[in-house]
Amino acid sequence: MTIMVTPTPAGFHSLSLPIAQLSLAAVLNCGQSFRWSSYPLAVDFTSGKYTAPTHEYRLCLRDRVVCLRQSPEALFYRSVFPGRDLTPAESALREAETLTWIKDYFQLDVDLLQLYDDWSQRDPVFRSLRSRFSGIRVLRQDPWENLISFICSSNNNIVRITNMVHTLCRNYSPILMSLQPPSPPSHSPLEAISYHPFPPPSVLAASDVASELRSLGFGYRADFVQRTARMLVDKHGPAAMQGSVEAPERWLMTLRNEDTAKVREELLKLFGVGRKVADCILLMSLDKHEIIPVDTHVHQIAVKHYRFPRPASAKGKVTLTPKLYNEISNRLGDTWGKYAGWAHSVLFTSDLRTFSAYGLDGGDENESISSPRSVSTDSRTRKRPEKGPPLKPSHDAARDLELAVGEGTSLAERVKKRRRTVAVTA
DNA sequence: GTCTTACCTTTG
DNA sequence: AAAGGTAAGA
Numbered sequence: 001m002t003i004m005v006t007p008t009p010a011g012f013h014s015l016s017l018p019i020a021q022l023s024l025a026a027v028l029n030c031g032q033s034f035r036w037s038s039y040p041l042a043v044d045f046t047s048g049k050y051t052a053p054t055h056e057y058r059l060c061l062r063d064r065v066v067c068l069r070q071s072p073e074a075l076f077y078r079s080v081f082p083g084r085d086l087t088p089a090e091s092a093l094r095e096a097e098t099l100t101w102i103k104d105y106f107q108l109d110v111d112l113l114q115l116y117d118d119w120s121q122r123d124p125v126f127r128s129l130r131s132r133f134s135g136i137r138v139l140r141q142d143p144w145e146n147l148i149s150f151i152c153s154s155n156n157n158i159v160r161i162t163n164m165v166h167t168l169c170r171n172y173s174p175i176l177m178s179l180q181p182p183s184p185p186s187h188s189p190l191e192a193i194s195y196h197p198f199p200p201p202s203v204l205a206a207s208d209v210a211s212e213l214r215s216l217g218f219g220y221r222a223d224f225v226q227r228t229a230r231m232l233v234d235k236h237g238p239a240a241m242q243g244s245v246e247a248p249e250r251w252l253m254t255l256r257n258e259d260t261a262k263v264r265e266e267l268l269k270l271f272g273v274g275r276k277v278a279d280c281i282l283l284m285s286l287d288k289h290e291i292i293p294v295d296t297h298v299h300q301i302a303v304k305h306y307r308f309p310r311p312a313s314a315k316g317k318v319t320l321t322p323k324l325y326n327e328i329s330n331r332l333g334d335t336w337g338k339y340a341g342w343a344h345s346v347l348f349t350s351d352l353r354t355f356s357a358y359g360l361d362g363g364d365e366n367e368s369i370s371s372p373r374s375v376s377t378d379s380r381t382r383k384r385p386e387k388g389p390p391l392k393p394s395h396d397a398a399r400d401l402e403l404a405v406g407e408g409t410s411l412a413e414r415v416k417k418r419r420r421t422v423a424v425t426a
Numbered sequence: 427g428t429c430t431t432a433c434c435t436t437t438g
Numbered sequence: 439a440a441a442g443g444t445a446a447g448a
Contacts, residue, residue: 031442150442151444153441153442153443154441154442154443154444155433155434155440155441155442155443155444156434156435156436156441156442156443157436157437157440157441157442158441158442159436159437159441160435160436160437160441161441161442214434217434217435217436218434218435219433219434219435220432220433220434220435220444220445221434222434224444271444271445272443272444272445273444274443274444274445275443275444276442276443276444277442277443277444280442293442294442295442295443296440296441296442296443297442298442319429319430319431319443320443321428321429322427322428323427323428348442352442428448429447429448430446430447430448431445431446431447431448432444432445432446433443433444433445435441436440436441437439437440437441438439438440
């Protein structure tokens with residue numbers, strides 16, 4: 001018998017990679033990096049013999065825009081550069097660089113299936129989830145971008161954080177290049193998209209930036225960003241030559257080789273960086289795979305699935321005290337082991353999905369945060385011709401999760417609530 | 427050490 | 439009221 005392999009899209013290179021090792025749809029939209037853009041592709045369904053990519057994902061690096069697509073068995077990549085066309089030899093060299101970057105950024109040397117096995121063996125809760133949420137891994141991000149992005153994340157939601165990070169790039173970093181969107185909808189005119197790299201420390205350290213960011217809607221995080229940039233530039237030296245990596249960025253990079261406790265201490269000195277943000281940076285860009293950042297979602301997961309006491313909110317806020325933070329982080333760390341932070345990301349992402357099921361995202365977001373279970377759900381979603389009730393597909397996702405998890409009483413309650421709301425509105 | 431409170435802004 | 443919290447003060 002023959003197995004049809006998805007053809008490599010024109011202009012792309014192919015890397016053999018099972019989607020269970022990496023789901024771009026899940027990983028690039030789950031709030032690790034806030035800078036990827038995704039574009040739906042016009043897909044031809046007349047042939048059911050192979051599964052063509054449904055989206056293209058793009059990220060602007062210092063000198064190039066990386067474009068990715070994915071099929072069940074392969075990752076397709078290409079990079080685009082500003083300026084003149086490259087010779088074939090130059091192009092081959094640059095694509096080799098891009099491939100190296102991809103392997104590093106997605107940490108492809110780490111076998112995710114083996115980790116899923118390990119976590120399943122250690123933890124029945126994880127075991128019940130694994131089949132539903134595959135391909136979720138931790139990115140190895142740039143520490144500087146990671147730091148600033150997560151300073152923006154405090155007491156905030158993913159949609160707004162994403163907007164803020166793009167605003168930073170648009171306003172404080174020169175445009176690298178413009179690119180056409182991939183397979184644009186035929187009815188709308190071709191409109192080139194501008195790509196900006198992430199702005200360097202020296203630029204964000206300027207004293208004007210604080211007030212400018214205020215007026216750009218950053219709220220109190222405006223001062224966090226500017227003052228942290230200022231601190232780093234003051235401490236580790238001024239800007240280097242234009243286009244090169246600045247001293248604070250290099251210093252942050254060296255923290256990858258340092259001891260966890262020491263690095264956390266360093267990060268906590270930065271304005272706007274508390275325990276949770278520090279832990280995110282440790283996990284997501286400084287190679288500390290065992291770290292579990294405890295946010296409101298993880299807190300809720302701990303309560304729902306790991307028998308942590310329901311917050312005794314007599315009436316007021318549910319503040320996550322440092323004491324409770326440590327207890328949750330340590331307990332889950334013991335449960336999952338050396339790559340506990342990665343396991344945390346799987347559960348975090350799955351929990352995000354249950355939230356998106358209740359319409360907390362815009363309609364477009366529902367599309368772009370497409371299901372990790374890719375094929376089946378995607379096709380279901382795609383068949384829906386118009387906007388329709390945006391809740392329906394993800395509503396199914398919520399029920400699936402509920403079944404997968406087995407318990408989830410509060411989840412069930414919320415589903416009922418949603419049904420009632422729908423009924424009333426309808 | 428541990429516990430409150432104010433804080434920008436958007437969305438349900 | 440809550441969103442992937444943090445700084446400052448009691």
